[in-house]
Amino acid sequence: MFLPTRIDNIQRMIKRFKLDGILLSFSGQTALDSGIKLHETDFLQSERCNALTSAKQFGYPVLVRSRFVSNLEELIPLVNSALAQSSQLLICKSLKGWKKVEYEVVRDQYDNCIMVCNRENIDPTAPLSDQSIVVVPSQTLSSDEFNLLRSISIKVVRHLGIVGQCNVQFALNPLSVEYYIIKVNIRLTRSSALASRVTGYPLGYITTKLALGMSLIDLKNHITYETYSCFEPTLDCIAIKIPPWDLKQFVQCSHQIGMKSIEVVAISRSFEEAFQKCLRMVDENFSGFESYERTITDDVILSKD
Structure with missing residues (x-):
């Protein structure tokens, strides 16, 4: 040239x-x-x-x-x-080490908004929620952090004009209140199914009704039939989801991480019990966290060794 x-x-x-x-x-x-x-x-x-x-x-x-x-x-x-x-x-x-927090928000065409639940990934800023251990609701957020991200989630949904269900994902600095919005899902996902199962709030049913022009104020709760869908669910339990990477059972299985995986979910009154249930479901030969039965004297505890 x-x-x-x-x-x-x-x-x-x-x-x-x-x-x-x-x-x-x-x-x-x-x-x-x-x-x-x-x-x-x-x-x-x-x-x-x-x-x-x-x-x-x-x-x-x-x-x-x-x-x-x-x-x-x-x-x-x-x-x-x-x-x-x-x-x-x-x-x-780099958001390495930051918390990954998600909020499930529902909005109707009349601008009524509610937060169904929030969840927290145990693995810091995991690339996909399917690859991380997820806890519903979040366990390490302060009241100020929880309310801040909740208000931001609702503002995002209103700004985008979304009618129906929406998932807003945040990266939160554990040492400050600095945060980034890393993703907004405007569709039903497996995380939405987890939120529906834990809270009892039928996201798929409500989203369909909202798409037909109905409002949250007019829709009755699909489970109680007494309250209305504009009330935010109150959780009295903890749910944990773990992706089991059981690749030994499949011949010539690719170890490349992708969207296709299975999950185990456990619901309980405490974090420890829910985690124990998940571990037992991940591997039937593993009984979870076991008690330490060895007798330890005070001299052993105080010794430098």
Whole structure:
């Protein structure tokens, strides 16, 4: 390809063909002058500088090409390697270690909104809820955190104008009230089925009625037939869902994590009992948390060993 030796042409060729180098000694003085001008524009360093600036703005650690980077020393070689293959590099703020909290919200066309329940993933910011142990309702949120995320969920649903059921997912910093909205599901999911089973609130039935133009104030509770659907359910139990990765029973089964999996759910009055039930369902040969029957004296406890 033959083009005039101009700065704009050189920049366009670098972006298009991802060149590894530029030889300035083959086209006379024009090429040398163009190389000097190109160097003065900082174009060759612009992508790297943008990457370093973005990482500094987000604060470490950051996520670079599916890898976590904790400091500047780790970022520079990774940026050089990435920009050698592509002209663009995506840098995201890392949410590693943040809590993943979900809220199930229902809204009708008259702007009546209720929160059916919330749930918390035990695994911090798991990529998919199907891959994480989920607890309903959340157990580690303070009252302020719970009410903050609840109000934000309702604002999101109203802002988007959603009629029916909606699932809003948050990443919450455990050391502050900083949060991010990471996903909004406007459809019934397996998490919605879990919420319906735990609360007794028929999300599928209510969503269908709302789509037909009815309001939450007019719909009676499908279970009690006394109260109305505009009342938020009150939970007197704890539910835990665990995905069992029992791949030994399947020949030539792929170990790649995907959307297809099975789940076990247990409902109880306490967190410990529900967790124990789930563990027993995950593996029939495992009896869960067992008691420690060894007798320990005070001398053994106080000893340094």
